[in-house]
Amino acid sequence: MKSLILKKTLPWQQEAWELALRQCRSDKMPHAFMLRGDADTGKRYFATMLAQFLLCRNPEANAPCGICSICLLNEAGNNPDLLVVEAEEGGKVIKVDQIRELKSFLETSSHAFGRRIIILDTAESLGISSANALLKGLEEPPADVLFLLLTDRPKAVLATIASRCQVLNLPRPANWQSLAWLGEQIKQPTSELELLLELTQGRPFAARNMYTSGSSAQVQEIGEALLQLIQGRIQPLALAARYAKSQPAEVLRVLGFWLSSLTKYRLCGQKDMLKGEALKNAAATLLGQANDANLPTRSLFSLYNEVAAVQAQLAGTANPNSQLMLEDLFLRLRKLVLRADDKPRH
Numbered sequence: 001m002k003s004l005i006l007k008k009t010l011p012w013q014q015e016a017w018e019l020a021l022r023q024c025r026s027d028k029m030p031h032a033f034m035l036r037g038d039a040d041t042g043k044r045y046f047a048t049m050l051a052q053f054l055l056c057r058n059p060e061a062n063a064p065c066g067i068c069s070i071c072l073l074n075e076a077g078n079n080p081d082l083l084v085v086e087a088e089e090g091g092k093v094i095k096v097d098q099i100r101e102l103k104s105f106l107e108t109s110s111h112a113f114g115r116r117i118i119i120l121d122t123a124e125s126l127g128i129s130s131a132n133a134l135l136k137g138l139e140e141p142p143a144d145v146l147f148l149l150l151t152d153r154p155k156a157v158l159a160t161i162a163s164r165c166q167v168l169n170l171p172r173p174a175n176w177q178s179l180a181w182l183g184e185q186i187k188q189p190t191s192e193l194e195l196l197l198e199l200t201q202g203r204p205f206a207a208r209n210m211y212t213s214g215s216s217a218q219v220q221e222i223g224e225a226l227l228q229l230i231q232g233r234i235q236p237l238a239l240a241a242r243y244a245k246s247q248p249a250e251v252l253r254v255l256g257f258w259l260s261s262l263t264k265y266r267l268c269g270q271k272d273m274l275k276g277e278a279l280k281n282a283a284a285t286l287l288g289q290a291n292d293a294n295l296p297t298r299s300l301f302s303l304y305n306e307v308a309a310v311q312a313q314l315a316g317t318a319n320p321n322s323q324l325m326l327e328d329l330f331l332r333l334r335k336l337v338l339r340a341d342d343k344p345r346h
């Protein structure tokens with residue numbers, strides 16, 4: 001797979017980048033880094049740029065040259081000294097067969113008589129069997145091999161793997177940093193970029209992917225469906241059945257964004273917190289035009305936390321029942337509507 005040569009570090013990763021380069025220049029580079037950071041905030045970007053820099057024959061001060069024979073191999077996606085291991089498309093677990101391929105890579109000599117690099121994305125995708133198969137390589141790595149293990153759920157990484165890596169924390173970008181970077185990637189009004197970031201919970205790479213994949217229309221459709229649920233025009237079980245198999249993650253993303261926006265609106269009453277007509281109509285139903293409905297803010301926030309917990313479960317290596325999870329969330333959302341309709345009696 002072709003890969004752009006990365007010449008520019010992400011602004012929010014500059015400090016981590018300089019730390020990695022200092023270790024390289026002082027010959028104190030570990031045999032394995034664990035890059036920890038939130039999902040879709042640039043871990044893979046950082047790992048790829050670091051690999052390209054370390055493999056480059058004539059690196060610049062802070063970036064690969066982009067023109068040497070190794071950079072050309074990296075750009076073409078067929079450098080035999082760089083191996084990327086990740087869960088296969090549609091899967092959540094890195095399989096033992098993939099680790100066997102990795103072991104074969106460890107046993108061969110460098111094509112360019114230099115360093116070899118393994119990017120493993122993501123470390124929590126290793127099952128017990130795969131982790132055990134990887135352990136020997138981490139315990140007794142060849143001198144010229146560097147492991148770059150990525151994770152956005154460090155607590156889910158097996159301790160035997162984590163303990164053999166030096167941790168490098170990659171920070172979450174500030175909102176203004178995400179907006180500035182996204183503005184370089186997408187030529188759209190700031191209001192559109194802000195909405196993309198809000199829908200993706202402040203994750204700039206997810207926001208860019210949402211735009212380039214054209215899934216904005218899908219988001220609008222899900223929003224209309226949630227409005228129908230809130231207004232009682234569709235039943236929770238029917239809506240869960242519609243999305244459980246094909247779009248559970250997208251539904252959770254929109255629902256999380258709605259609940260976050262409604263909570264903020266409930267606290268401050270500013271209508272600019274509500275993006276889009278569907279969400280404004282949902283707020284009118286749940287909270288009332290004057291924002292005085294009989295609905296405590298903590299109820300909205302509690303449901304938001306439940307959505308976040310379900311998102312974490314779906315992102316994990318287990319296989320949870322997405323339909324049951326969506327049913328539960330939608331039933332709870334309908335109960336909030338009924339509670340809001342239950343005005344105090346005098």
